[in-house]
Every structure is written in C-alpha cells, then in structure tokens.
Amino acid sequence: MEKEDRIKYLVDILNKYAFHYYTLDDPLIEDSEYDVLYDELVNLEKETGIILPNSPTNRIGGEVLSGFEKHVHLNTLYSLGKAQSKEEVRNWVNKTIEFVENYNENHVNKLPKVEFYVEFKFDGLTVNLTYDGGYLVMATTRGNGTIGEVITSQVKTINSIPLKIKDTRLMEIQGEGVMPLSSLEKYNQTHEPKLKNARNAAAGALRNLDPAVTRDRNLDAYFYNVNYLQDNELETQEEMMKFLGDNYFKLYPYEKHATSFEEISGFIDEIFELRNEIDVLTDGVVIKVNDFKTREKLGYTNKFPRWAIAYKFEPERFTTIVKEVEWNVGRTGKVTPTALLEPVEIGNVTVKRATLNNIDDIERKQVRLNSEVFIRRSNDVIPEIMGVVNPEQEDTKEIEIPHYCPYCHSELFRDGVHIFCPNSMSCTPQLVKRMVHFASRNAMNIDGLSEKTLEVLLEKLNITSIEEIYDVKKEQLMQLEGFKEKKSQNLINAIEKSKNVDLANFIFALGIPEIGEKTSFELAQKYKSFDNLREAKFEELIQIEDIGNVIAEEIVEFFHDETISHSIDSLLSKGINIKNPESIEKKLDNLTFVLTGSLVNYSRKELTDKLSNLGAKVSSSVSKNTDYVVYGEKAGSKLTKAKDLGVKLMTEDELNSFLDNL
Numbered sequence: 001m002e003k004e005d006r007i008k009y010l011v012d013i014l015n016k017y018a019f020h021y022y023t024l025d026d027p028l029i030e031d032s033e034y035d036v037l038y039d040e041l042v043n044l045e046k047e048t049g050i051i052l053p054n055s056p057t058n059r060i061g062g063e064v065l066s067g068f069e070k071h072v073h074l075n076t077l078y079s080l081g082k083a084q085s086k087e088e089v090r091n092w093v094n095k096t097i098e099f100v101e102n103y104n105e106n107h108v109n110k111l112p113k114v115e116f117y118v119e120f121k122f123d124g125l126t127v128n129l130t131y132d133g134g135y136l137v138m139a140t141t142r143g144n145g146t147i148g149e150v151i152t153s154q155v156k157t158i159n160s161i162p163l164k165i166k167d168t169r170l171m172e173i174q175g176e177g178v179m180p181l182s183s184l185e186k187y188n189q190t191h192e193p194k195l196k197n198a199r200n201a202a203a204g205a206l207r208n209l210d211p212a213v214t215r216d217r218n219l220d221a222y223f224y225n226v227n228y229l230q231d232n233e234l235e236t237q238e239e240m241m242k243f244l245g246d247n248y249f250k251l252y253p254y255e256k257h258a259t260s261f262e263e264i265s266g267f268i269d270e271i272f273e274l275r276n277e278i279d280v281l282t283d284g285v286v287i288k289v290n291d292f293k294t295r296e297k298l299g300y301t302n303k304f305p306r307w308a309i310a311y312k313f314e315p316e317r318f319t320t321i322v323k324e325v326e327w328n329v330g331r332t333g334k335v336t337p338t339a340l341l342e343p344v345e346i347g348n349v350t351v352k353r354a355t356l357n358n359i360d361d362i363e364r365k366q367v368r369l370n371s372e373v374f375i376r377r378s379n380d381v382i383p384e385i386m387g388v389v390n391p392e393q394e395d396t397k398e399i400e401i402p403h404y405c406p407y408c409h410s411e412l413f414r415d416g417v418h419i420f421c422p423n424s425m426s427c428t429p430q431l432v433k434r435m436v437h438f439a440s441r442n443a444m445n446i447d448g449l450s451e452k453t454l455e456v457l458l459e460k461l462n463i464t465s466i467e468e469i470y471d472v473k474k475e476q477l478m479q480l481e482g483f484k485e486k487k488s489q490n491l492i493n494a495i496e497k498s499k500n501v502d503l504a505n506f507i508f509a510l511g512i513p514e515i516g517e518k519t520s521f522e523l524a525q526k527y528k529s530f531d532n533l534r535e536a537k538f539e540e541l542i543q544i545e546d547i548g549n550v551i552a553e554e555i556v557e558f559f560h561d562e563t564i565s566h567s568i569d570s571l572l573s574k575g576i577n578i579k580n581p582e583s584i585e586k587k588l589d590n591l592t593f594v595l596t597g598s599l600v601n602y603s604r605k606e607l608t609d610k611l612s613n614l615g616a617k618v619s620s621s622v623s624k625n626t627d628y629v630v631y632g633e634k635a636g637s638k639l640t641k642a643k644d645l646g647v648k649l650m651t652e653d654e655l656n657s658f659l660d661n662l
Contacts (some may be wrong), residue, residue, distance in 0.1 A: 003048050007055075010041040014056050018159055019248055053135045054164035058156060068149035068209070069620070071140045074172050074228040077128060078145060080286065081304035083311045086265055089287065092309045093261040096289060096298065103297060111294045117237040118256040118267045120275075121284040121310050122222060124178035125203040127155055134168040136161070141207065154206050157215035165247040169230040173249060175223035177206050180279045183218040192429060193330040196355060196384070198281040222280075223249040237290045252280070257290065268311055275313070276349075284312035317374045318351075319389055320344040322367060325356065325399050327406050329429040333420045333513075335402065335412060337362065339385055341375070346383070351375065354383040359401055360417035368396035410563050422513075423563050431465070432458060434511050438466050442517055442606070443509030444498040448491045456480055465567055469495060470574035500577045503530060510568070513554045517609045519547065523555075524581045534559045534568075588616035591627045594642070597635030599652060614659075622647060630655050 014037055020028045038056065045051050051058065083089045097114050104110045126142035139155035140148035155161055158177065179187075179195075179202040187201075188194040195201040195217075205217040223244050226234065234240045238257075245251050254271075258264045268285050275282045288308040289295050295307040321342040327335050337356040344351050354375050356362055365387045367373060372393060374386040401419070404411055410423040421427050435454045439446035449469070457463050460480055461472065472495065477488035501509070504524035508517050515523075522544050527533040536559070541552035558564060593616050595604055602610070607630070608618045622629060622641045629642040630650045642649060650658065 003044055004050055007041065007044050007048065007050055007052065010037055010044070011052050011055050014038060014041065015054060015162075015164065018056060019162070054162075056163075058163060068151070068207075070143075070147050071138060071150050072147050073128060073140070073143075073145075074130070074170075076145050077126065077142045077148075077174060077227060078300065078305050079142075079303065080308050080310040081301075083309050086268065086311070089264060089268070089309065089311050090261045093264065093287075096307070099298060100294060111297065112291050114259065114294065115290040116258045116264060117288045117290045118258055118264060118271075119224060119286050119288075120252055120254055120271060120278075120280075120282045121286045121312070122176040122178055122252070123199040123281045123283040124176045124221075125199075125206050127151070127175055127177045127206065127221060128227060129155065129161070129173045129175070130171070131165055131167075131173065132170045134164050134166065136163050149207070151206050153211040154208065154214040155221075157211055158219045158221050160220055160250045162248040165249075167243075167247055171229045172227040173223055173244070174225035174227045175221050175249070177219055177221045178202050178280050179205070179217055179219050181281065182279050183220075187217060192328075192433070193332070193334065193336065199283075220280075221250060222252045224251075224286075235292050237288055237292075258287075272313060284310055286310050317376050317386065318344050318346055319372055319374055320351070322369055322371050322373055322385075324369065325362075327402050329405060329407055329421050329427060333422065333427070333430055335405065335419045335421055337399070339367070339373075341373075344375070346375075351383050354385045356385055358417040359414075359419065362399055366391045368398055370396045408563070410561070422557065422561055423567075428464065435466055435469070437511050438509045439469075439498075440509075442609075443505055444501055445505070446491075446498045447494040448487070449494065453491075456482075465570070467567065467571040467574055470499070470571075499575050500579065502579050503528075503533075503581055506530065506576070506578050507533065510558075512558045514551045515555070518612055519544075519551070521609075521613045522547070529580050530578050534565075588614040591615075592617045592619055592625055594619050594622050594626050594629045594638060594647075595631075596629060596638035597632035599630075599632040602652070610659075628655075 014034070017028055017034055017037075041055065042057055045055065045057060081092075083092060093116070100111050100114050128140045128142060128148060129136060130138040130140075136152075136156070138150060139152045139161075140150050142148055155177070156163070179198045181198055184195060184198045184201055195204075201217060202219055205214040205219055208214055224241070226232070226240050226243065234243060241251060241255065254274075256263075256267045258267060264287055271282070271285050286308065287310075289298065295305070298306040300306060322339045323342055324340040326338045326340055328338060329335050336358065339354045339356050341352055341354055354373075356365075356367060361367075365373075365385060367385060367388060370393075372389040374389060375383045376386050402412060405421040405423065405427060407429055408421065408423050408427040410421050410427065412419045412421055414420075421430070423430075432451060432454050435449070436451045438444055439449035439454075446469070457469075457472065457480075461476055463469065463472075472492070474488050474492045477483045477491060478485065483491075502524070504517075504521045507515065507523055507530075508520035523533055523536075526540075526544055527536060536555060538552050538556050541547050541555055542549060547555075559568075588611060593611050595607060595618065599607060611618050619626065622638050622645065624645055626642065626645070626647045628648050628650055629639065630652065631639050631642075632652060639649070
C-alpha cells in the first residue's frame with residue numbers, strides 16, 4: 001500500500017474508533033491498539049508532509065494564539081426566553097396552542113397539531129461550528145448572536161466533535177461545550193488553583209488563547225441545532241436530531257415529546273431528579289415546538305424565538321455549620337480559604353468543604369467559625385457559601401487571617417482582596433508549577449522536565465526547591481518507574497546544558513510576579529548582569545518602558561526577600577553560568593507586523609516576542625497601516641486581505657534573512 005493510501009486508511013479508521021469511543025461510548029479496540037495506529041500515522045505524516053484536514057493529529061493544539069478573531073454567523077444565534085416558574089411555562093404552552101388554533105381557523109393550509117420537544121438545558125458555552133465540503137472549517141462562540149469569536153483551535157481539542165462529516169453542504173451546527181463533572185473532579189485532584197464549577201471551567205477553557213489549556217480540561221460537547229443548512233430540507237426537530245446523529249455529532253440520550261403542559265411538567269420533574277445523577281452540569285429544561293413550519297409562523301421577538309422557552313431550576317440551598325477554615329496556597333502564591341463544614345447531604349453527595357473566595361468574601365458574608373451558613377451546590381463539584389443564616393448568632397468566633405504561609409512560613413502580603421505568599425522559589429504547593437515554568441523552553445529550556453516528571457521527582461526524590469534539580473543523579477533516575485538508561489541520560493544532559501543561560505531567560509525563569517518574557521528582555525538590556533539587577537532601585541526601574549510603580553515594587557521586594565534571596569544563591573551555587581547580553585538596537589521601531597498561518601521555525605508567541613524585542617508592533621489584524629505580513633502554511637483571510645491592500649509579504653525564511661541583514 002502506498003504511503004498516501006495508508007495515511008488515508010489510518011485517518012478513516014482512527015476517526016471511526018474515536019467516534020465509537022468518545023461519542024457512542026462503545027470502544028471497538030483497546031487504547032494500546034489505538035496508540036500504535038496513531039503513532040504510525042504521526043510518523044507517516046512527518047515522513048511525507050501529508051496531513052489530511054480530518055486527521056486526528058489536527059486535534060493537538062499547542063500554539064498560543066495572539067487574540068480572538070471575529071466572525072459573522074451565517075444565521076443569527078438567538079438566546080431563549082426564560083420561564084422562572086411552571087406557571088410561566090403553562091402560559092407559554094397555552095399561547096402557542098392558541099396561536100396555532102387561530103391560524104388554522106383563518107388559513108387553508110393548516111399547521112399540524114402542536115407537539116413539543118423537551119430536552120436538557122446544559123450549562124456550558126455555546127459553540128457554533130461551520131462545515132463546508134464535509135470538513136470543519138471554523139468554530140466560534142455565540143458572541144452577541146450575530147458576531148462571535150473564532151475558537152477553532154480550542155474546539156479541535158474536543159475529541160467528540162467530528163472534523164469530517166458525511167454531508168458536504170455549507171452548514172452551521174450549534175451545541176454546548178461542557179466539562180463533564182467527572183473531568184472537573186479529576187482535574188481538581190491534580191491542579192491548582194482548583195476550578196469552582198463545570199460551567200466556568202468549560203467557558204474559560206474555550207475562551208483561553210492557549211489550546212493546550214483547553215485540551216487539559218478534557219471537554220465534551222452536545223449538539224441540538226442546525227443553525228444554517230444550504231438547501232435545507234429538514235421539517236421537524238426530530239428530523240434535525242436524526243440529521244445530526246447521522247453526521248457523527250454527539251447527542252444527549254434524552255428526548256421527550258409532549259402535546260400538553262401536564263406532560264411537559266412531568267418531564268421537568270423527571271429532569272430535576274436526573275440532574276444530580278448525570279455527568280453533565282444542567283440548570284434547566286428547554287421546550288421547543290417540533291414542527292418547523294409552525295416555528296416559521298410563530299416567528300421571533302427582538303431577542304427570542306416565540307417557538308421555544310427555557311425553564312431554569314432554582315439552585316438548591318442547604319444549611320450547615322462552619323467548623324474550621326483551611327488556608328491553601330495555589331501555584332501563583334495566592335492563599336485562599338476553604339471552609340470545613342459539618343457534613344451535609346446534597347443530592348446524594350456528602351458535602352464537607354465549601355469555597356470562601358477571599359478575605360472580602362468572608363467579611364461581606366459575615367462568616368465566622370461555628371456560624372450556621374447557607375451553601376449552594378447546584379451540581380457544582382465545589383459548593384459555595386452564600387451567607388449566614390443569622391448574623392447575630394451567638395457562640396461564634398472570628399476567622400483568623402494568616403500572616404505567614406501555612407507551608408513555608410514566609411510572611412504573606414495583601415493585594416486587594418487576596419493574600420499571597422511571595423516565596424515562589426521553594427514554597428511546596430507552588431513548587432511544581434514554578435518548576436514547570438523554570439524548565440520551559442523560553443526559561444532554562446530543560447527538555448524532558450515535564451510536569452508529570454517533576455511530580456515524580458518531588459515525590460520519589462524528596463525535592464523541596466528548584467535548585468535541587470541540579471543535584472539529581474542518573475543513578476537516582478534509573479531507579480524510577482519509566483526511566484531507563486537513555487531517558488535518564490537525556491534528562492541529565494538537558495539539566496547540565498541548561499546551566500549556560502542567557503540573562504533574559506534566567507530572569508524569566510525566576511518567575512518574578514508580573515514579569516514576562518518581554519520585560520525580562522528589557523531588564524537584561526538595562527542592567528547587563530544579574531548582580532546589577534539584584535541591586536536595582538525603584539527609581540531606576542520605573543524609567544524602563546512598560547514598568548510602572550507596581551511592577552517596580554514587585555521586583556525590588558522579590559530580590560530583597562530573605563528567603564527568596566537565599567534560594568537564588570543556592571541556585572547560582574550549582575554552576576549556573578549567566579551570559580550577559582550585548583546591546584540590541586531597536587531596529588524595527590514604528591513597523592507593524594501581522595502573523596498568519598502555521599509557522600514552522602517559531603511558535604506564534606516566540607516570533608511575537610522576537611519582533612517586539614526589536615521594537616516592532618505585532619498586530620492581530622491587517623490594515624492599511626500594516627507594514628509586513630509574515631505567513632505560513634494554511635494562511636487564510638489575513639493573507640488575502642494583505643494582497644488586496646498591497647501589504648508586503650514575507651515567508652518565515654524571508655523574515656529570517658530580513659532580520660539577519662539588520
């Protein structure tokens with residue numbers, strides 16, 4: 001079999017297996033068998049350069065986007081009118097039936113008897129998918145209903161969403177991106193800060209500029225509407241759902257038909273009971289008219305369709321007693337309170353802990369130890385305290401706000417409503433994430449030191465601070481599960497290689513609050529050596545572009561903190577050789593660049609930083625003021641617009657030559 005034919009076969013068979021696994025929950029093969037075929041596909045794609053549009057390898061998002069583009073939907077995405085009570089649902093049902101009866105009395109072509117379609121209302125983020133020629137070409141948020149934000153890279157990380165479908169017509173498919181509650185619970189076991197609820201977790205992931213963040217949350221999606229279909233022949237919601245299922249879209253296995261309010265009311269009660277048993281966050285019920293011709297006659301208000309309504313459940317509230325408050329340190333150093341409760345049963349779950357967001361939250365809600373409080377779960381994994389039952393309750397005790405970190409005992413500082421531990425170098429809860437940052441490519445560039453590997457090193461080798469990475473021996477690694485001769489030696493080599501580091505990369509690696517790559521570069525250019533930077537004065541720092549009073553204070557405090565200073569000295573004692581920079585003239589001042597398409601030699605962020613460090617402005621949109629458009633493979637509308645405006649174009653190779661000649 002020719003390699004191209006083998007690629008086509010592997011893409012088709014892997015997509016079939018993925019459909020059965022993620023959408024039908026009916027695995028056809030073992031994960032290990034799937035992995036062997038997937039690895040073969042990856043190798044063939046690298047070897048031939050052939051990557052089909054529906055290849056499962058296209059789901060792997062890693063490039064951080066510079067911003068969200070806007071997109072005009074083919075059809076308006078309407079929100080739904082909401083009913084707060086069953087009585088409001090009854091009134092809507094009666095008005096709909098009355099409308100059809102009046103219409104049929106006055107028209108020859110009759111509408112069918114009203115039938116309603118009842119389904120779960122999921123609580124996530126609306127996604128609108130555009131398919132053309134059978135391929136997924138764009139994914140957007142709902143936005144304002146007319147214009148949404150493009151989130152194609154993020155949506156492609158959701159394995160249940162098909163990259164290719166049977167029907168080749170132009171269409172828009174509407175659904176809900178969700179984070180299963182099981183995924184949220186699993187995520188919170190290994191990540192800090194913890195996510196409060198599935199709705200915000202899904203919305204935040206889909207609107208994150210880094211698709212790797214989206215992928216890490218293991219989202220899913222359910223579909224319920226064909227928003228636009230070229231030559232549309234669908235006549236009912238029932239036909240529409242069959243069309244979606246036939247084209248590999250994931251449907252939630254609950255659909256009910258009703259002809260009266262009494263039937264609808266029964267289904268509302270049924271869904272209310274089911275909502276605490278399913279793995280998806282739901283906050284209500286959607287009721288729609290099944291027949292599309294009837295929908296057309298009912299029409300729309302300025303905001304909502306008259307042929308559908310959403311009934312929202314009231315969140316459940318329970319009462320219990322606050323026994324203690326535990327203070328936890330997240331990866332950013334933020335110290336947050338969690339209330340330890342007298343156990344209470346909510347929806348077949350025993351709740352013992354609840355969120356208190358910050359100091360202000362405690363004070364505003366008047367929460368004290370031994371207070372009787374209202375808590376709300378509403379399908380959220382982490383319940384939240386809503387307030388106290390009686391602010392005048394006796395026998396309560398004030399919650400003490402900590403002054404020292406509960407883990408490393410550094411003195412905490414307050415910034416607004418939050419308190420922070422400043423010890424980013426050796427505070428254990430911050431350590432893994434800090435180490436990941438420290439080892440990243442644009443910092444110390446320690447290849448192979450992933451988050452998973454670091455967790456193993458911390459647990460098995462008892463590493464307690466960043467500098468101890470440089471004490472790890474090959475013999476120690478080879479005793480760990482998964483580490484053999486080659487892998488162990490490669491990691492030791494990468495750690496040793498990292499000891500020679502540019503000043504800007506070293507500054508960035510330290511994780512100084514508010515200091516990114518660009519500011520690290522500016523500091524390196526200003527101070528020329530790390531010793532000079534450690535002695536930087538506030539008055540000097542605020543003279544640097546993009547450094548204001550707050551950031552200047554952060555830098556001074558960071559280097560004058562006794563614990564941090566000791567950790568840095570220990571790190572430098574491991575043989576770190578910091579290469580001081582040569583002065584770089586800002587040779588691209590007043591030039592505006594736009595990047596588009598898939599880049600080979602750089603990530604989008606790397607190239608943006610490189611150009612910015614030379615004084616250029618990197619914009620997300622092409623205009624008559626754009627000087628250069630740098631384009632890679634699969635460049636789209638930005639490249640077309642640049643050609644129309646006569647903007648100068650560059651490939652990556654041409655850009656490299658251009659920069660070399662500066």
